[in-house]
Amino acid sequence: MWRAWHVHDEITHHKQAIPIEVSHSTPRLMTSKAPVVGWAKLNVDGSFMATDGTAGAGMLLRDHNGAVMLAAIRGLVNCADALEAKVAAIHEGIILALSWTERRMVIKTVLTDLRQQRKVIKAVSTLYGIDAITVDLRLGTITVIGVVDPVHVVGELRRLFGIAEIILVGPAEYEEKKKKDEDEKKKKEAEEKKKKEVEAPRYEWPVGFLNSITDNFSEERIIRRGRHGVVYKGVQDNGVCIAVKKLHLMPGIDNEEFINEFHNVVRARHQNTILLLGYCHHTAQVLVEHNGKHVSAIVEERSLCSEYLQGGSLDNHLSNEPCALAWHTCYKIIRGICEGLHYLHKGVEYPIYHLELKPTKIFLDNYMMPKIGGFGFSRLFDTTETFNTSEVARTSVYMPPEYISKRQITPKFDVFSLGIIILQIMAGKESYTKYADIPPKEFIEHVYGLWVNRMQGTISKDTSCEVRTCIEIALKCVESSQVKRPTIKQIIQRLNKIDIVECSSIGELYRTREFAFEFLERITNDFSDQNKVGSGGYGDIYKS
Template sequence: MENESQLASATPRDFTFQLLKQITNDFSEDNRIGVGGYGVVYKGTLDNGEVIAVKKLYYKHPGLDSDKQFQNECTNLMRVHHQNIVRLVGYCHEIRHICVEHNGRYVFAMVEDRALCFEYLEGGSLDKHLTDESCGFGWHTRYKIIKGICEGLNYLHNGSKESIFHLDLKPANILLDRNMMPKIGDFGLSRLFDSTETCSTKGIIGTPGYMPPEYINRFHITPKFDVFSLGVTIIKIMSGQEGYSKFADMSSQEFIQLVHENWEKALQTTVLAHTSHGVKKCIEIALRCVEADRVKRPTIAEVVDELSKIDTTIIDELNKIDTDRSSPIEQVTNLQCNQAFTPCVNSGMFSKDGGKDGSMISSCSSQAIRASSDSVLLRANIKCPILSSTSVKIFSYDNLRLATRKFHSNCVLGEGGFGCVYKGWIDENTLSPCEPGTGIPVAVKRLGQESSQGHKEWLAEINLAHLSHPNLVKLFGYCLEDEHRLLVYEFIPHGSLDNHLFKRDSCQPLSWNLRMKVALGVAKALAYLHCAEINVIVRDVKNSNILLDRVSESSEHRTSPI
């Protein structure tokens, strides 16, 4: 995931109209991916391989102030840099003259070409994914989308001296990336305000159904305009279009009960109480956002704060469950988490299984430590949350399920007290699941319901993911959805050291030189882990927890033993 400093450094480019024609195949129908009130959107690929969405604005569309729309969207997007706001890649504004026939003679006419170029988001717009509780996205994905939208809107309202009011927030203007992270787009109606004072417009802007009563009746604009639109959007995310239509015919309490019961049926009995709490809390927040009296609506900052409390409840409950079943000694090092998850993206390679019992991965106490969940982190601050890291990515359960062919038995790499390790395949660029034999292989460790490895050990692996060394296995990412806890590692192709030492599974015997390289690699990894800055004691260094990525003496690649 790009951080804000990286985003801020990506200055939008000034594209020529000729280049945009070229990368969109002359704005062909095959490249068209969407159409809106102010223009048509096409898919294009730049010379550097980056795929972008090109929004070509209409030529002076009657009844539309298209110049203002273009200026608003371009200038306001240049001001914002946030993971939940669509990134502006570039723009085009050219005026040219062409010779055309008019009333039997040729004249020169002025043509104005305007386009805005955005990052291309594979998931499309949110409105295409809206369903009721019984199908479509699971609760975890919907909650992640809700939270992302709220954080993006909070940035617009409070991220700089001048607030930006979107004024057309709705599912059609929220785009999803490959990991279902939401990004707010379409800033054509957005406005800059120096304060939170009430302002007015001379005419109607926005979309019916998402405009608050004070705007419909008096054309008044405040930050609560966007909050009202947010409330409608959250309701539709949670209950679908059909569910939202029932809202007007029920009291708030009746609607809350209906949505809550529908989700309990959809989730059945497989989830913890925190999920039920989160569902109820989200729908309560949404109904407060659509209060007719804007004074009763929360600010977007208050909404984000309430969602953060939901995150805290989730982690606290998971830790309580883990503490209840752990020994007194284990409880000393139990991780007490008190902050929300921070999704991150990794740039590392992928890995494979190792030990015959799968312990090679199960035993890792971190993405980097090819050791065991018994590893000890010798630091003063034992208690910690899931730490923010640029080396770890959050996967959805559905994507990992597809990547491993629904956790098929043929994909099992190893099995132990923690559960199973599966081989999966993901696309190298999009990180989405793909067919076996294509993309990049990964090893997916899935904790079983009766796993001997608890939430404490699972968190430890993630929180040590910042460790980086050539002789440590890399953790690519993790998944936490309801009761599902998974870890995704790089795939190490030649298995564990013990298989080679004892010639199991047709493994090649190791020459003396290779054995020395393995021993040296293990020693280097341990020296790195034992250094004063890190202070990690593995407590489970053994042949089955040492993996080999190369067994050829002529290879220039270093053996990755741990």
């Protein structure tokens, strides 16, 4: 390309064609100041033959690194002299260069209002190659970014406004900025990923750490003993306590299955569920007695680590006598257990059914806020455990009839257990068996009367509603037929209604912002047509 243009130029100026070797070396000898970063430099030249009027143009476009972006030659027509050929060459070169590069163009025109702004954007946006348009009403300028012909843009604006002139045509920082933004985004994502990997919780804890914080699982650190293991109090160097449950041997459960179950459960995060912190799997070689001899055996030891609550288990706060705790504490505990169970059933990706819900699995913090623990591993434990008769007798009261008789498990299993716990909180530990033969209405009045006496007859309207509602919920939960038991969602809805005021006077009506649906049904005659006074865009209007 260079030689063709060079030879053509030499002949035009009545010189002889240069040797090929010279053409090879000449471009390397030519020096030119490089443009600034982001800009491109265009070199053009024109030639003219006075004898017959023929003319030609050559052009070379290079970026700021000197790399050739394009090189071209073409014939020119209707040139009167060498100067006109030179001007035509510059024009052709600019047009060709602009078609090869993206640029930022600022055009000045008259813009007086938003209507004209919309008019400009609509007109310019139809041009081919536009990537972005911004308008500054204050300065009356339009910035166009894209692979576009300035002549076309100015022509379109002059057609609309009469006056339009180019202020600047420069390299578009758009693509560079876009690439820079993308690079920064990728860098940020990589840093975030690395940060998450560094900060990711390490769920598997070494046995040495657990030995150190539990004083080698000493007797003095035992909090409680259960069917599945012994719970120890662990005290870390910073003084923070955790609960470490050393599980009984679980033959038949491989480590992968155990870890998978742990990761399913550790996702549960709710103010009324115990936070699981980690686990430990340790293989130990111990000496055991076999046929009168001590032999070496490999034993798999597993532990679960969770948050430690100072208040202990709910079982420690219950009594055989009714009304052992203040009512506001009882209601907080009942409400919290229901909220936690609702989360386990409905608030996680895969429902978690506790199947062992009882007071010893519910723990209290310093403010008597309940948290459900011991959930998520029932499936694994049940496949490996042999039941102790006395243990089953103690826990069977929390098991629904369909499970005791048919080993049938449904979501209503936990609802039955919940009902027993509510009864024990409100009427004493032995309430379910003690009052089993009393008709429901009589039982409700009996327990309600106990609480009225407990509060020395000063029970408020709100508290009265709470007491009656909780007794009614408990009795519904312990129905022998699982079909008659409510779902945990229905229980939450019923508790939510306690806070909705039902009005008994005009003054109270005007002070109320939220009403019970049953109240609205009653005062509108079940939303009958006779009470309907009109319709609107948001629904029907009824009079009461």
